Amino acid sequence: xxxxxxxxxxxxxxxxxxxxxxxxxxxxxxxxxxxxxxxxxxxxxxxxxxxxxxxxxxxxxxxxxxxxxxxxxxxxxxxxxxxxxxxxxxxxxxxxxxxxxxxxxxxxxxxxxxxxxxxxxxxxxxxxxxxxxxxxxxxxxxxxxxxxxxxxxxxxxxxxxxxxxxxxxxxxxxxxxxxxxxxxxxxxxxxxxxxxxxxxxxxxxxxxxxxxxxxxxxxxxxxxxxxxxxxxxxxxxxxxxxxxxxxxxxxxxxxxxxxxxxxxxxxxxxxxxxxxxxxxxxxxxxxxxxxxxxxxxxxxxxxxxxxxxxxxxxxxxxxxxxxxxxxxxxxxxxxxxxxxxxxxxxxxxxxxxxxxxxxxxxxxxxxxxxxxxxxxxxxxxxxxxxxxxxxxxxxxxxxxxxxxxxxxxxxxxxxxxxxxxxxxxxxxxxxxxxxxxxxxxxxxxxxxxxxxxxxxxxxxxxxxxxxxxxxxxxxxxxxxxxxxxxxxxxxxxxxxxxxxxxxxxxxxxxxxxxxxxxxxxxxxxxxxxxxxxxxxxxxxxxxxxxxxxxxxxxxxxxxxxxxxxx
Ligand code: COA
Numbered sequence: 001x002x003x004x005x006x007x008x009x010x011x012x013x014x015x016x017x018x019x020x021x022x023x024x025x026x027x028x029x030x031x032x033x034x035x036x037x038x039x040x041x042x043x044x045x046x047x048x049x050x051x052x053x054x055x056x057x058x059x060x061x062x063x064x065x066x067x068x069x070x071x072x073x074x075x076x077x078x079x080x081x082x083x084x085x086x087x088x089x090x091x092x093x094x095x096x097x098x099x100x101x102x103x104x105x106x107x108x109x110x111x112x113x114x115x116x117x118x119x120x121x122x123x124x125x126x127x128x129x130x131x132x133x134x135x136x137x138x139x140x141x142x143x144x145x146x147x148x149x150x151x152x153x154x155x156x157x158x159x160x161x162x163x164x165x166x167x168x169x170x171x172x173x174x175x176x177x178x179x180x181x182x183x184x185x186x187x188x189x190x191x192x193x194x195x196x197x198x199x200x201x202x203x204x205x206x207x208x209x210x211x212x213x214x215x216x217x218x219x220x221x222x223x224x225x226x227x228x229x230x231x232x233x234x235x236x237x238x239x240x241x242x243x244x245x246x247x248x249x250x251x252x253x254x255x256x257x258x259x260x261x262x263x264x265x266x267x268x269x270x271x272x273x274x275x276x277x278x279x280x281x282x283x284x285x286x287x288x289x290x291x292x293x294x295x296x297x298x299x300x301x302x303x304x305x306x307x308x309x310x311x312x313x314x315x316x317x318x319x320x321x322x323x324x325x326x327x328x329x330x331x332x333x334x335x336x337x338x339x340x341x342x343x344x345x346x347x348x349x350x351x352x353x354x355x356x357x358x359x360x361x362x363x364x365x366x367x368x369x370x371x372x373x374x375x376x377x378x379x380x381x382x383x384x385x386x387x388x389x390x391x392x393x394x395x396x397x398x399x400x401x402x403x404x405x406x407x408x409x410x411x412x413x414x415x416x417x418x419x420x421x422x423x424x425x426x427x428x429x430x431x432x433x434x435x436x437x438x439x440x441x442x443x444x445x446x447x448x449x450x451x452x453x454x455x456x457x458x459x460x461x462x463x464x465x466x467x468x469x470x471x472x473x474x475x476x477x478x479x480x481x482x483x484x485x486x487x488x489x490x491x492x493x494x495x496x497x498x499x500x501x502x503x504x505x506x507x508x509x510x511x512x513x514x515x516x517x518x519x520x521x522x523x524x525x526x527x528x529x530x531x532x533x534x535x536x537x538x539x540x541x542x543x544x545x546x547x548x549x550x551x552x553x554x555x556x557x558x559x560x561x562x563x564x565x566x
């Protein structure tokens with residue numbers, strides 16, 4: 001049974017200033033301008049705005065979507081011109097976007113170096129292993145893949161843990177979309193931190209929700225011992241990863257593993273609970289306690305190879321199903337294993353689709369610096385949808401929420417996009433529209449940009465994490481908070497006696513709230529699946545739609561038990 005997907009993109013999700021009356025938000029003002037513009041024939045307002053993005057020629061591409069309905073080309077075309085009246089806000093947003101994108105790129109570059117140059121040298125030169133990103137190149141069909149939460153683990157109370165010590169993402173193997181979880185042993189020997197557990201659990205959740213094959217590349221010293229109390233005993237701690245493996249197997253979601261390094265203690269359960277496992281000679285070891293513990297317990301010295309090396313597990317214990325003499329051979333082997341899963345890739349059926357009429361680069365000026373810099377959301381949609389075409393639903397009712405249908409690279413989607421504060425009418429319209437999409441099995445794309453008050457946290461109740469959207473991404477300008485701390489006053493109220501102390505306290509609170517509202521803070525804690533650049537949004541959405549669609553092609557017969565190793 002295929003359930004339509006829900007994808008969520010937080011374009012801003014900031015909190016509205018309590019000082020700003022609802023009727024005076026810029027969005028309201030600009031919303032009126034935009035509506036007036038749309039009622040005029042296009043030629044009537046030539047010269048007033050920027051017009052169709054210069055240099056963006058309508059072009060038609062070919063996608064692999066099975067059924068692209070021809071009549072989509074009759075949907076009305078959105079007017080995406082950026083009027084001169086929007087110009088100063090657009091410029092302000094652009095400056096902010098450039099600053100946050102720069103910060104994002106710096107963090108990404110840092111994370112891509114894993115545990116740093118010294119640790120990479122030790123890993124590749126001394127331990128003769130491949131760096132995790134090189135491994136993925138051998139594993140996946142293409143170099144590019146959808147990386148999930150690359151900034152997870154940064155600036156945690158226990159320090160920086162680049163990529164949470166474990167890369168996760170979705171890529172194709174033999175044409176089949178698969179979720180991978182790959183330890184990065186350059187980050188403290190690939191040991192598992194609390195945030196690493198959370199990241200693996202989220203990757204497994206994505207595999208379950210979208211019925212994706214799971215591939216584990218295990219190279220881990222097990223639990224990061226100084227934080228053991230935070231990562232092993234509780235329900236959503238380390239044990240849950242192993243529990244999920246059993247559940248996923250019973251759900252007939254295939255899981256395969258490569259032992260490509262040390263798999264000690266907790267690290268040993270992952271490959272042994274996978275359905276099929278490859279181990280690499282001289283590199284892969286698998287044991288519950290390593291040689292030092294054996295020595296301490298029995299006084300006997302045993303080499304890692306004799307205790308749990310590739311030969312032992314392939315010839316004696318049977319814990320591993322395939323012996324590979326090199327990393328390259330191991331990834332070739334796992335690709336062969338995947339081709340035996342009887343898992344059908346998405347049919348490659350060529351279909352034409354139109355590109356948007358406006359440049360996606362302009363999304364940087366439409367990504368609001370804060371809620372008050374929000375421009376009409378249809379300007380954003382016109383830069384994401386095929387041919388900038390949009391079949392709007394209830395266009396004249398509850399206008400602070402825009403709902404309707406469009407296509408992204410040939411995939412039909414329902415759109416629910418904030419265009420102001422979520423009013424009573426807008427909520428009614430939204431819930432009506434969501435039911436339509438559900439009835440018609442159409443995936444929904446939420447664009448969130450709300451101004452929650454303390455008493456009505458709309459951004460989280462619309463399609464936040466608690467509602468389990470298939471994917472949830474943020475733009476780097478996004479803010480996730482109950483109040484917009486930037487507009488909080490730090491001046492104590494009249495009548496307060498200790499002005500000095502209170503002012504300092506308020507300032508401290510404001511700074512704390514500000515830091516905790518940023519997209520980077522959110523993404524470090526896995527409140528989302530990662531930050532994406534506005535100009536890449538269309539590609540990410542299209543990939544997610546293909547990923548969620550793959551399950552439609554699987555024939556799943558009922559099965560109540562997992563594969564058990566004998
Ligand atoms: N908890 C915390 N830190 C750990 C760790 C663990 N379980 N295992 C390794 N580390 C740290 C090391 O202290 C070292 O830190 P440093 O870079 O600050 O010096 C770093 O990880 C790399 O370890 P190192 O031993 O130098 O690297 P290696 O590649 O030669 O070996 C292991 C990696 C994982 C094979 C090896 O460190 C090991 O066997 N660790 C113990 C594993 C264990 O017993 N786990 C039980 C968990 S329940």
